[in-house]
Amino acid sequence: MRVRDLDVVRFADRARSVSVVLEDAAGGGRHDGRHEAEIVIETGFVSARLPVHLxxxxxxxxxxxxxxxxxxxxxxxLPDGSVSDWPAACRSAYLRLRAADPFVVEVRDPVQSGVTVSVPLDLRDGWATRAASRLTRLRTALADGF
Structure with a gap:
């Protein structure tokens, strides 16, 4: 797999993005169904990386x-304003996903820094279908031990 294929999910518009990227599996990122990854935030104001356990x-x-x-x-x-925390809150850093207009990704780190970064995004039509398809391919590759 190529490095870009290690993206678990990427929420992005023209100016901002929040991604979750697996560590290189060839370097030992996966052990017994656990994965080491990074949340990567890129905006004009904040650029940060934060470890996350999946x-x-x-x-x-x-x-x-x-x-x-x-x-x-x-x-x-229409976006209903529903909220979903992923991965489960409080185990490590996590994303709070708010289906609103604009879509909002909050990156929360209650365990280490206590900091929360809120990133509103103007996502393109079809973003969820593309993201689900990418994640399905990644999960298949992980199951095959890529």
């Missing part, structure tokens, strides 16, 4: 979230 179950939860968002987008449903 499990195969976390990846499945994110797939379910993205699939639900894709279905809502396909039905032309």
């Amino acid at each position: 499990t195969d179950a976390d990846l499945a939860d994110l797939t379910a979230f993205l699939t639900a968002r894709a279905a809502a987008e396909e039905e032309d449903a």
